[in-house]
Amino acid sequence: MSTMRDFRIWRGDETGGALVDYQVEVNEGEVVLDVIHRLQATQAPDLAVRWNCKAGKCGSCSAEINGKPRLMCMTRMSVFAPDETVTVTPLRTFPVIRDLVTDVSYNYEKARQIPAFAPPPDLRPGEYRMMQVDVERSQEFRKCIECFLCQNTCHVTRDHEENKRVFAGPRLFIRAAELDMHPLDTRKDRKEFAQAEQGLGYCNITKCCTEVCPEHIKITDNGIIPMKERVVDRRYDPLVWLGSKIFRRRS
Amino acid sequence: MTEIERLSFDVVVIGAGGAGLRAAIEARLHGKRTAVVCKSLFGKAHTVMAEGGAAAAMGNVNPRDNWKVHFQDTMRGGKFLNHWRMAELHAKEAPDRIWELETYGALFDRTPDGKISQRNFGGHQYPRLAHVGDRTGLELIRTLQQKVVALQQEDDANPDSDGCIEVYAECTITEILLDEIGRVAGAFGYRRESGQFVLFQAPAVVLATGGIGKSYKVTSNSWEYTGDGHALALRAGASLVNMEFVQFHPTGMVWPPSVKGILVTESVRGDGGVLLNSEGRRFMFDYVPDVFRSQYAETEEEADRWYDDPDNNRRPPELLPRDEVARAINAEVKAGRGSPHGGVFLDVSTRMPAEVIRRRLPSMYHQFKELADVDITAEPMEVGPTCHYVMGGVDVDPDSTAASVPGLFAAGEVAGGMHGSNRLGGNSLSDLLVFGRRAGAAAAAYHSSVVGDLPQVPESAVAAAVETALAPFATESGENPYALQQELQQVMNDLVGIIRRADELEQALVRLAELKERAKKVSVTGGRRYNPAWHLALDLRNMLLVSECVARAALERKESRGGHTRDDYPDMDPAWRRINLVCSLRGDTVVVEHRPLPAMPVELLRLFDIEELRKYMTEEELAVLESDMTESAIGQSGVEAGAEFGAGRSGSTADGKEGTSR
Amino acid sequence: MTTTATGTEVRSRAKITARTLRTDRWWLAPLLTVLGLLAFVVYATIRAFMGRYYWVDDYHYLTPFYSPCMSQSCIPEAAHFGRPLPEFPGFIPLAVISLPFLLAFRLTCYYYRRAYYRSFWLSPPACAVAEPHAKYTGETRFPLVLQNFHRYFFYAALIISLINTYDALLAFNTADGFGIGLGNLILLGNVLLLWAYTLSCHSCRHIVGGRLRHFSRHPVRYWAWTQVSKLNARHMQFAWITLGTLVLTDAYVMAVSAEWFSDLRFYN
Ligand SMILES: Cc1cc2nc3c(=O)[nH]c(=O)nc-3n(C[C@H](O)[C@H](O)[C@H](O)COP(=O)(O)OP(=O)(O)OC[C@H]3O[C@@H](n4cnc5c(N)ncnc54)[C@H](O)[C@@H]3O)c2cc1C
Ligand code: SF4
Ligand code: SF4
Ligand code: FES
Ligand code: FES
Numbered sequence A: 001m002s003t004m005r006d007f008r009i010w011r012g013d014e015t016g017g018a019l020v021d022y023q024v025e026v027n028e029g030e031v032v033l034d035v036i037h038r039l040q041a042t043q044a045p046d047l048a049v050r051w052n053c054k055a056g057k058c059g060s061c062s063a064e065i066n067g068k069p070r071l072m073c074m075t076r077m078s079v080f081a082p083d084e085t086v087t088v089t090p091l092r093t094f095p096v097i098r099d100l101v102t103d104v105s106y107n108y109e110k111a112r113q114i115p116a117f118a119p120p121p122d123l124r125p126g127e128y129r130m131m132q133v134d135v136e137r138s139q140e141f142r143k144c145i146e147c148f149l150c151q152n153t154c155h156v157t158r159d160h161e162e163n164k165r166v167f168a169g170p171r172l173f174i175r176a177a178e179l180d181m182h183p184l185d186t187r188k189d190r191k192e193f194a195q196a197e198q199g200l201g202y203c204n205i206t207k208c209c210t211e212v213c214p215e216h217i218k219i220t221d222n223g224i225i226p227m228k229e230r231v232v233d234r235r236y237d238p239l240v241w242l243g244s245k246i247f248r249r250r251s
Numbered sequence B: 001m002t003e004i005e006r007l008s009f010d011v012v013v014i015g016a017g018g019a020g021l022r023a024a025i026e027a028r029l030h031g032k033r034t035a036v037v038c039k040s041l042f043g044k045a046h047t048v049m050a051e052g053g054a055a056a057a058m059g060n061v062n063p064r065d066n067w068k069v070h071f072q073d074t075m076r077g078g079k080f081l082n083h084w085r086m087a088e089l090h091a092k093e094a095p096d097r098i099w100e101l102e103t104y105g106a107l108f109d110r111t112p113d114g115k116i117s118q119r120n121f122g123g124h125q126y127p128r129l130a131h132v133g134d135r136t137g138l139e140l141i142r143t144l145q146q147k148v149v150a151l152q153q154e155d156d157a158n159p160d161s162d163g164c165i166e167v168y169a170e171c172t173i174t175e176i177l178l179d180e181i182g183r184v185a186g187a188f189g190y191r192r193e194s195g196q197f198v199l200f201q202a203p204a205v206v207l208a209t210g211g212i213g214k215s216y217k218v219t220s221n222s223w224e225y226t227g228d229g230h231a232l233a234l235r236a237g238a239s240l241v242n243m244e245f246v247q248f249h250p251t252g253m254v255w256p257p258s259v260k261g262i263l264v265t266e267s268v269r270g271d272g273g274v275l276l277n278s279e280g281r282r283f284m285f286d287y288v289p290d291v292f293r294s295q296y297a298e299t300e301e302e303a304d305r306w307y308d309d310p311d312n313n314r315r316p317p318e319l320l321p322r323d324e325v326a327r328a329i330n331a332e333v334k335a336g337r338g339s340p341h342g343g344v345f346l347d348v349s350t351r352m353p354a355e356v357i358r359r360r361l362p363s364m365y366h367q368f369k370e371l372a373d374v375d376i377t378a379e380p381m382e383v384g385p386t387c388h389y390v391m392g393g394v395d396v397d398p399d400s401t402a403a404s405v406p407g408l409f410a411a412g413e414v415a416g417g418m419h420g421s422n423r424l425g426g427n428s429l430s431d432l433l434v435f436g437r438r439a440g441a442a443a444a445a446y447h448s449s450v451v452g453d454l455p456q457v458p459e460s461a462v463a464a465a466v467e468t469a470l471a472p473f474a475t476e477s478g479e480n481p482y483a484l485q486q487e488l489q490q491v492m493n494d495l496v497g498i499i500r501r502a503d504e505l506e507q508a509l510v511r512l513a514e515l516k517e518r519a520k521k522v523s524v525t526g527g528r529r530y531n532p533a534w535h536l537a538l539d540l541r542n543m544l545l546v547s548e549c550v551a552r553a554a555l556e557r558k559e560s561r562g563g564h565t566r567d568d569y570p571d572m573d574p575a576w577r578r579i580n581l582v583c584s585l586r587g588d589t590v591v592v593e594h595r596p597l598p599a600m601p602v603e604l605l606r607l608f609d610i611e612e613l614r615k616y617m618t619e620e621e622l623a624v625l626e627s628d629m630t631e632s633a634i635g636q637s638g639v640e641a642g643a644e645f646g647a648g649r650s651g652s653t654a655d656g657k658e659g660t661s662r
Numbered sequence C: 001m002t003t004t005a006t007g008t009e010v011r012s013r014a015k016i017t018a019r020t021l022r023t024d025r026w027w028l029a030p031l032l033t034v035l036g037l038l039a040f041v042v043y044a045t046i047r048a049f050m051g052r053y054y055w056v057d058d059y060h061y062l063t064p065f066y067s068p069c070m071s072q073s074c075i076p077e078a079a080h081f082g083r084p085l086p087e088f089p090g091f092i093p094l095a096v097i098s099l100p101f102l103l104a105f106r107l108t109c110y111y112y113r114r115a116y117y118r119s120f121w122l123s124p125p126a127c128a129v130a131e132p133h134a135k136y137t138g139e140t141r142f143p144l145v146l147q148n149f150h151r152y153f154f155y156a157a158l159i160i161s162l163i164n165t166y167d168a169l170l171a172f173n174t175a176d177g178f179g180i181g182l183g184n185l186i187l188l189g190n191v192l193l194l195w196a197y198t199l200s201c202h203s204c205r206h207i208v209g210g211r212l213r214h215f216s217r218h219p220v221r222y223w224a225w226t227q228v229s230k231l232n233a234r235h236m237q238f239a240w241i242t243l244g245t246l247v248l249t250d251a252y253v254m255a256v257s258a259e260w261f262s263d264l265r266f267y268n
Helices: A032-042 A105-113 A132-142 A149-153 A161-165 A170-181 A190-196 A208-212 A219-235 A238-250 B018-029 B067-077 B084-104 B136-157 B228-236 B283-287 B290-295 B300-306 B322-334 B354-360 B362-372 B427-450 B459-474 B481-495 B502-519 B532-556 B610-614 B619-630 B635-643 C028-050 C099-107 C110-119 C144-170 C182-199 C202-210 C219-232 C235-257
Strands: A002-013 A016-027 A062-065 A068-071 A086-089 A096-098 B004-008 B011-014 B033-037 B164-168 B171-178 B184-191 B197-201 B204-207 B246-253 B274-276 B344-347 B381-390 B408-410 B579-586 B589-596 C265-267
Touching: A002 A032, A016 A032, A032 A086, A032 B481, A062 A149, A068 A149, A068 A208, A105 A170, A105 B136, A132 A170, A132 A219, A132 B136, A149 A170, A149 A208, A170 A190, A170 A219, A190 A219, A208 A219, A219 C144, A219 C202, B011 B018, B011 B184, B011 B228, B011 B427, B018 B033, B018 B136, B018 B164, B018 B204, B018 B427, B067 B084, B084 B136, B084 B427, B136 B164, B136 B427, B171 B197, B171 B228, B171 B459, B171 B532, B184 B204, B184 B459, B197 B459, B204 B228, B204 B427, B228 B408, B228 B532, B228 B579, B246 B322, B246 B362, B274 B283, B274 B322, B283 B322, B322 B344, B322 B381, B354 B362, B408 B427, B459 B532, B481 B502, B481 B532, B502 B532, B532 B579, B532 B589, B610 B619, C028 C110, C028 C235, C099 C110, C099 C144, C110 C235, C144 C182, C144 C202, C182 C219, C182 C235, C202 C219, C219 C235
Parallel strands: A002 A086, B004 B197, B011 B033, B011 B204, B033 B164, B204 B408
Antiparallel strands: A002 A016, A002 A096, A062 A068, A062 A086, B171 B184, B184 B197, B246 B381, B274 B344, B344 B381, B579 B589
């Protein structure tokens, strides 16, 4: 069963561009990425789009569909009304390369700044023992497919380019949380790093990251807020502070 | 003249999947200046799609497991066509490679005593697959990616250190360049983003480019799988082995059409899912082949008991190796007992509580919910075979992964031999780590050996590579690359698919030759910046070349074995077990040659029951073997005895001594 | 691309001028939030300063808006903790001890922050809809950095929840001994939901167990964390429900106290 549908796709590069209208065939069960591929094969061979697995596993095909940040390969055409025009634009927060492809290097640069996992020096490979309940929290964050939809949606950088300098973004906050909750990580200063270097304080927990995450990671509730609370432990909680002083004096 | 970015490294790794990253890490740890080049973004290589797990005989769940059992399973799964030495190294080293990942930060699912948990999988006798839910590949690649970043941070902190590791993402290599005396001198390619050309000058190149599945219409593979590494190796003068063996995974999605082929992980069966035909019958009981009869349950009751008591029951036939299950599904559908959309039913909904399904198979649950509107906790899935993995690949030396061209190495799916005629699930991820590491080390050693006499890239070779790359722009209103690709996929699917016949294969070769001619005239419009039509036009060349190898080798092998099923030669033929088919390129044509399979040393043969070997080996082999095995004091001489079965490649049979696992 | 920049050029974003391309009614949620919060604030302000109808003498109902009542101005029976404080002028609410803490608890609550940042401050009004401000520093500077003190207000809220519970229990002891009326059920229901809101707090989740690295070594705290986590997933619902029940409870007490209608008694 196939029908003709209206699509509007942003074509252009950093020098400028516009939404271009297309009429394209759509079949039952298809996703937006299928339609983009049909456009490439039949009408716009050089339409630039980034994709890889077409199974929602690699996080390559992020774009904005009718204004909402989504994976093109996981957006079924059946979610739109039959006469609805489907508008596809590149991620807004990152520089555009061409058409639907953006330069996401910001995310990789921020990832490179986070101190890596610090393994316990006294354990050799094969000697690691961790309990399932202790790894579960970090495992949730490791589901991240690095689609950068959260990074794109977060208003801190989406609406304020200048904040990119000081703000690492939700993807990297859950990386920080993952390491801080890792049962065997030996670094003690991850909270301080998150606050001082990653710009945790810029987040106003408005939860858009969680709303768009295709892996349904509870970025805010399970990652960012616990990190904020951990920072509070260190910086703003006199009871804990006092406790740590007394404890330190005793030991 | 076109502007070319020139970079110089000690080791260049093509591919940033599990194999590529592990190789690059190893080269960097050996103090080499290392580059990793990949077509997609960093951390998105095909390996992210792997679901079920990585096989390693750690014995965490069943302490009876050890490398010998793993080795036996691998050989059996590959129907004894595997390169024994690769299977041996793999089985011995896999546990160390998995444990090592934990020191990089990986978080596998745990056993109650805090060790890495292991799950059952087709063809593995014991629970053996280290896993994280059903996203093991993601964990693997993220871990390695983060290890690369960790090393980069170390390098940033010590700017004076020798080694380094740089990642060139979205950069496609189109040619391996050799120096005047035929040694690897570098790799040429373009940056997808800008269309700019890049030349990596390096004496050692590791191919880790993965597989070829995108030449098929129904496949679980991503767009990257255009067989680039296979083709690069051929064009550089190396050869490919076992190309006729393509694994069709028994369970891909069949509906809706646009997702046809997407994988349904084998863990669904490993965790208790059963295959049913339209009559509701667990048909796999009817398809247990003789060679496996003794190891698989004969009744549903026994099969069901196995999940809780594997020591006293035999495993369910749903967990037969993939080739068997795929053929069985194919036969059921052909016999008219398929599901409405041309597959069979795979059911977990009646076998586990909904909440357990959601916890153990989260991404399957989402995949079906979101792409097919099917709730797998309430209804069965519809599944059918999908092109999944190529067992064939670059012909390499097992210990060093070196190809026949000096300076060229290959690891991962692009390398051949390890899996024989059929790969067991979970053996790929561990293969990536074991041989990725070996490739990195060997490439580093090779670099050290030539450092005084580094090969130089001839300018003429660069100019030729530029010309080839730009050709599609020069042609006007020629062929549409997308249309050509679709035709190719259709040809491979219909004529070189899961069941093959001589006349169809011949027809395929004719069609491929036509396509090859037409591909020379493909034309693209627009500029070089991120132009997918151009990218595809260049990939097409590789797909066609590799498809031809598959078709030619398939026509040549006149028996059915593992991932190669001939309608006209339906049985396994022990004589063919002794033969590897090797493809190479002479001028523009692919030639296929027979080569004796390297023989297994007797101490490894002894791991098997002679009755089992009887099913695979020729009378002649058995006669030698029997006399040999009865001699008590064989010891080390087994190596020589083994060599009589067929002259193995030098370097592999000669080195038959027990590889100690580090 | 990830490690070697292709050049030094600074690239720019796709030039799309529309503030958002969303086609759904994204403005509905912030609008409802504004209306809901405003309605509560207006009601609560009026009641807090009303100074009457907070105590039902027959059945010992005390509205949470006036608890604890500790001023000389309080009706003596309503002052469960005595009246150590002097008489208050009309512009000071009688529950001046608890109200500021409750206000601060809700103001700094992670959920309410999200709600008012989005709906009042439009930062952002909805996901992928541009916010109107030229600069943004989030919670890094004064005064918003004070949001980090949420935890103390949580401690305070715990105490106040205890007081409210005490009030609700005392109400079973009417002037004529034990009795149950609709008002009791309302007070009790309100207190239960207040507990649900308070215990589902993110800070609570952290203190109870979230701060641990090894759950396996603290099975009791892990259990508690799991329970709080279950509540926490509903924190937003509790935030709204308790606004509703607070108003309902207070309005009921006011109505009975002002004798607009009489309490429905089940027993005594
Ligand atoms: C859906 C699915 C599930 C699977 N599940 C399992 C499982 O559970 N267990 C298991 O063991 N195996 C599994 N496999 C198989 C396994 O994932 C693959 O065989 C394995 O990941 C291959 O890894 P690799 O390192 O060889 O290559 P890949 O991970 O595929 O990486 C190839 C790399 O090469 C790069 N590349 C390719 N061509 C070029 C070029 N011309 N220039 C530059 N770079 C290039 C690509 O960009 C990519 O980075 C699964 C496969 C699929 C498709
Ligand atoms: S919750 Fe924080 S990190 Fe997430 S989108 Fe909002 S401001 Fe950004
Ligand atoms: S956290 Fe979610 S939205 Fe963000 S990058 Fe990862 S998968 Fe994408
Ligand atoms: S293509 Fe991989 S997530 Fe969409
Ligand atoms: S009360 Fe809402 S988070 Fe604490």
